[in-house]
Amino acid sequence: MVNNGWRYGLQVLNYLIWIALIGYLSSGVSYRLLEPNQAMITLALTHSGQLKGECRKRTVEELAKLPPNMRAPMECPRGRSPIEVRIVADNQVLFEKTLLPAGLSGDGRVDVYKQFKVPSGPHQLLMQLKDSVKADSFNYVREEKVTLVPGQIQFIEFNANVGGFVLK
Amino acid sequence: MQYQHQLLASDTYQNTVGDHLLKLLHKPINHAYLYLDKWFNLAFGTHWNPLYHLGSLAIFLFWVVLVSGLYLFVFFNTSILGAYHSVEFLTHEQWYLGGVMRSLHRYASDAAIATVLLHILREFSLDRYRATRWFSWITGVPTLWIVILLGISGYWLVWDQLAQYIAISSSQLMDALTIFSSAMTRNFLPENLSDRFFTLLAFLHLLGLPVMLIFALWIHVKRLTKVEIVVPRGLAIGCFLALLVLSLVYPAVSHPQADLTKAPMVLNLDWFYLAGFPLLDYWAPLTTWFLMIGLTLLLMIVPWLPPKRIPASAIVQLSHCNGCGQCFDDCPFDAISMQARTDGSPRWKREAVVVPHLCIGCGICVGSCPYSNPFRRSEVHLTTGVDMPEYPVHEVRTATDKALASITGPVKMLVFSCSHGVDVSDLNDPGVGSIRLVCTGMLPPAFVEYALKKGADGVFVSGCRSGDCFYRFGNRWMAQRLHGERVPHLHARVERDRVHVFGAAETDKEAFLREIAAFRERLQKIRQPSSEHLSKQEEVNHG
Numbered sequence: 001m002v003n004n005g006w007r008y009g010l011q012v013l014n015y016l017i018w019i020a021l022i023g024y025l026s027s028g029v030s031y032r033l034l035e036p037n038q039a040m041i042t043l044a045l046t047h048s049g050q051l052k053g054e055c056r057k058r059t060v061e062e063l064a065k066l067p068p069n070m071r072a073p074m075e076c077p078r079g080r081s082p083i084e085v086r087i088v089a090d091n092q093v094l095f096e097k098t099l100l101p102a103g104l105s106g107d108g109r110v111d112v113y114k115q116f117k118v119p120s121g122p123h124q125l126l127m128q129l130k131d132s133v134k135a136d137s138f139n140y141v142r143e144e145k146v147t148l149v150p151g152q153i154q155f156i157e158f159n160a161n162v163g164g165f166v167l168k
Numbered sequence: 169m170q171y172q173h174q175l176l177a178s179d180t181y182q183n184t185v186g187d188h189l190l191k192l193l194h195k196p197i198n199h200a201y202l203y204l205d206k207w208f209n210l211a212f213g214t215h216w217n218p219l220y221h222l223g224s225l226a227i228f229l230f231w232v233v234l235v236s237g238l239y240l241f242v243f244f245n246t247s248i249l250g251a252y253h254s255v256e257f258l259t260h261e262q263w264y265l266g267g268v269m270r271s272l273h274r275y276a277s278d279a280a281i282a283t284v285l286l287h288i289l290r291e292f293s294l295d296r297y298r299a300t301r302w303f304s305w306i307t308g309v310p311t312l313w314i315v316i317l318l319g320i321s322g323y324w325l326v327w328d329q330l331a332q333y334i335a336i337s338s339s340q341l342m343d344a345l346t347i348f349s350s351a352m353t354r355n356f357l358p359e360n361l362s363d364r365f366f367t368l369l370a371f372l373h374l375l376g377l378p379v380m381l382i383f384a385l386w387i388h389v390k391r392l393t394k395v396e397i398v399v400p401r402g403l404a405i406g407c408f409l410a411l412l413v414l415s416l417v418y419p420a421v422s423h424p425q426a427d428l429t430k431a432p433m434v435l436n437l438d439w440f441y442l443a444g445f446p447l448l449d450y451w452a453p454l455t456t457w458f459l460m461i462g463l464t465l466l467l468m469i470v471p472w473l474p475p476k477r478i479p480a481s482a483i484v485q486l487s488h489c490n491g492c493g494q495c496f497d498d499c500p501f502d503a504i505s506m507q508a509r510t511d512g513s514p515r516w517k518r519e520a521v522v523v524p525h526l527c528i529g530c531g532i533c534v535g536s537c538p539y540s541n542p543f544r545r546s547e548v549h550l551t552t553g554v555d556m557p558e559y560p561v562h563e564v565r566t567a568t569d570k571a572l573a574s575i576t577g578p579v580k581m582l583v584f585s586c587s588h589g590v591d592v593s594d595l596n597d598p599g600v601g602s603i604r605l606v607c608t609g610m611l612p613p614a615f616v617e618y619a620l621k622k623g624a625d626g627v628f629v630s631g632c633r634s635g636d637c638f639y640r641f642g643n644r645w646m647a648q649r650l651h652g653e654r655v656p657h658l659h660a661r662v663e664r665d666r667v668h669v670f671g672a673a674e675t676d677k678e679a680f681l682r683e684i685a686a687f688r689e690r691l692q693k694i695r696q697p698s699s700e701h702l703s704k705q706e707e708v709n710h711g
Contacts, residue, residue: 010211015410019275022411023418026278027436031446033333040431044357046350102346111351113340115431151430155357168358 039120039148041094043087045112045158049101050132053077078107081133087156088126089118120150127156127165140164186475190295197293202675205633214635214671216403221396222287225407227385228399229280232408234378236273240266244325246370247363251327252425259421271415277319278440279411284315292470296638299479300501300528302471303391309467311384314377319441321373327366330435330442332356332426337448344453358428391526393502394641479529480558482522486511488539489553491518494655495533498609500640503527504554520554530639531556531610535646538656540612542568552612559606568615571601572622579691581684582619584611585630588638590672590680592630600628600684607631609642613649613658616667626666626691630680634671643671665694 034040055076063071080101087095094116102108124145128138142165146154155168201219208217218225243266245254258266288308291297297305320338324331339352355365389395399407423435437445447456482495482503496504503526506518520533534540539552542565550562571582577599585592585604592602601624605611608631616627629650631643647669648654658667668687672680 007211007213011406014208014211015406015413018279019410019414022275022278022282022440023414025439026275027420027438029437029439030434031437032434033449034431034433036433038433044354046354109350111343111354113343113351113353115336151433153429153431157357 034117034151037120037150038117039150039152039154041087041089041116041118041123041125041148041154041156043085043095043112043114043116043156045085045129045156046109047083047129047131047158047160048109049081049083050134051076052079052081052133078105080107081131083110084128084130084138085112086126086128086138087116088128089116089123091124094118118148120148120152122147125156125167129158129164131160142167182475184475190475194293194295197289199675201290201293202673205636205673206675209633212403214633216400216406217635218403218407219286219290220635221399221403222283222290223389224396224399225403226280226283226287227397228404228407229276229283230381232276232411233273233280236269236276237374239269240273241374244370246367248327248361248366251325251366252422255326255328255422259419263419267419268412268415271418271420272411273322274420274438275411275414277322278438279407281315281319281440284312288312294638298471299477300391300503300526304388305471306468307384307388307390309464311381311388313464314381314384316441318373318377318381319438321369321377323438323442324366324369325373326422327426329423329426329432330437332428333432333435334442334445335426337445340448341453341456344457356428361428391502392640393500479527480556481524481527481529482531482533482554483557484520484522484554485551486519488551489516489519490538491516491520492538493518493520494536494538495520495554498532498536498641498645500530500532500642501526501528504533522554528639529556529558530607530642531559531605532607532639532642532645534561535610535612535642535649536656537612540656541614542612542618543614556606556610559610561612564603564605564610564615565618567603568619569622571603572619572624575599575601575624579688579695580623580625581628581688581691582624582626583628583630583684584608584615586632586638586642589630589632590674590676592680597684599688607637607639607642608646609637609639609644611646613656616650617659617662620662620666625695626668626687628684628687629667629669630672631669632671633673633676636671636673643669663694666691 053076055074058066058071058073058075062075063073082101083099085095085097085099086093095112095114097112099110099112100106101110122145125143127140127142127144129140130138132139140158140160140163144167146167148154157166157168158164159166205217205219208219212218214220240255240258243254243258243262245251255270258270260267291301291305320334323334324338336353336356339356342348343351343353354360355362389397423432437443444456444460447459451459491506491509493506496506503523505521505523507521509516509519511519522533533554534552534556537553540555540561541552542550542561544550550560550565552561555561568582572580575582575598579599581600583592583595583600583602585602586608587604587606589608592604595602608629611629616629619627629646631646632638634643634647637643645654649656650658650667650669652658652660668683668690670680670683672683
């Protein structure tokens with residue numbers, strides 16, 4: 001049998017092991033997200049593609065058949081074009097994808113949030129986007145040279161109202 | 169050759185392929201626990217052994233988290249700009265109280281999830297999650313997720329670089345489900361960050377998830393009786409002091425403040441709660457979802473994986489039930505209720521009713537029934553108030569008679585053991601007869617007296633290790649009955665020196681044999697009084 005002194009001593013030993021494990025796993029083990037010479041490019045894009053079909057003006061007869069509250073003069077198809085996005089850094093493709101519009105009717109927005117680890121320093125960025133099935137090639141293109149310091153996040157956003165790709 | 173009778177529980181391993189595979193899976197973990205138990209029993213004693221109180225220990229740690237969290241909330245600023253500075257104030261300016269509270273909050277949360285994981289692993293390895301126990305197991309799975317979400321949401325509130333990493337990673341995970349009208353990650357673009365989202369998160373952490381956790385815990389233990397939610401005081405004090413020491417020696421601190429224009433380079437992750445996040449750096453969010461959902465589903469179906477367990481449910485023999493309610497008091501799984509008499513008996517008002525789908529087949533109710541008395545020879549077939557169809561008391565009495573008749577040698581011992589403790593089937597000792605019951609809680613105390621009267625020199629009752637009964641209370645109720653602390657009592661006229669209670673797990677065979685040898689020696693002394701004692705008696709006889 002173990003006497004009480006030894007027993008309390010063993011308890012203290014057990015508690016010490018326990019708190020050492022807790023302390024170690026709680027904040028003692030580090031995780032490296034970026035190497036010291038790395039930066040990050042984040043593509044944060046939200047955009048609605050252009051309508052797939054053309055809008056058409058309704059005739060007077062067609063309008064008369066509709067309930068009064070639904071007599072919109074133009075009839076437009078709901079479906080929107082998929083969006084093709086291509087991001088290239090220093091001739092290396094970071095992202096290239098055709099994104100389908102959200103929603104059951106394919107009339108929603110496209111949301112993308114992607115992070116890419118890149119070496120810090122200067123980079124030549126080529127950003128391309130096509131948002132219409134009618135367009136033959138990318139209808140939004142921007143090329144830009146950026147210089148990133150370690151740990152910096154270079155955001156690539158998109159706003160058609162200000163001409164397309166926005167760098168922040 | 170000595171007689172051995174085995175009344176095995178249907179939830180022990182049978183001789184099927186499924187059982188063998190399951191045993192292969194359970195045994196290594198089970199044995200690791202048994203050795204750890206032994207070590208902790210040495211240090212803490214069975215009453216304070218933390219492995220025997222993992223559930224109540226987790227609840228105690230949640231109390232520490234709650235009280236420390238309430239203190240932190242008083243000083244916490246729930247705005248995106250104020251959150252970090254309020255936590256920094258607590259950590260550095262008010263380190264002697266706020267800082268300690270913060271550290272206690274974190275470390276108690278870590279200890280809680282570690283305890284919960286040990287609890288899950290232990291119940292799994294001891295096969296205590298199937299048959300009627302599926303309910304506690306399956307309700308434990310969402311409870312585990314609530315605890316994890318509580319921990320993760322807590323790390324957001326500090327709004328340091330770690331919070332930034334978790335917030336963006338969690339949002340990417342949520343966005344993969346495409347259930348929101350706009351992407352959650354857009355909340356974390358530098359110009360979009362607002363207090364609104366942050367306040368919602370604070371609400372979830374401070375109120376929503378804790379309320380859900382309390383509700384989930386209540387459901388988790390719904391099918392158990394006498395739930396021990398209070399940890400033994402000595403263990404609680406020890407745990408609290410240990411966490412306090414850790415908080416003082418190694419206080420919890422924040423990373424630099426979140427800056428959405430900069431990426432965190434190195435983070436000290438809390439691996440208890442955040443171990444899954446690095447996966448998102450390598451896997452697509454949907455793949456991570458598949459893994460999480462897959463693991464959750466696997467955990468949830470575990471109780472129904474083959475081999476199937478269908479425990480034999482207890483049956484009430486109304487003609488022998490006087491409605492005393494002892495079985496109702498003793499059932500650990502809430503499978504017995506007392507209801508108004510249905511047989512029109514003018515003598516008794518209530519009767520015991522067994523709910524078959526809640527009954528685990530432990531037979532503890534048989535041990536508690538006053539009618540489970542082997543001396544009742546008026547009935548050829550011994551009938552009791554509540555009985556196990558596969559292991560009726562009549563069979564136990566027959567087995568006792570046969571075992572007693574088979575024992576030879578100068579000291580005759582009868583061992584009553586249980587299906588989940590040490591295996592006594594290979595004793596090969598002519599002086600020892602054994603009867604293996606489902607649980608020692610099934611043993612009516614009158615059987616001990618019966619065995620002694622019928623020729624045994626001693627009765628040895630070997631259940632699971634003290635404090636860790638497979639059926640929760642079987643060995644405790646049995647010991648209390650034999651010590652006269654719980655009805656039905658072992659009759660006062662029975663010499664207590666001739667009865668020995670021992671707790672032995674599967675790995676305690678050597679200790680069990682030593683205990684048997686010591687008991688035999690004791691019985692020998694009782695049978696052959698010492699020469700000193702004899703000479704004193706002679707002196708008395710000769711005046």
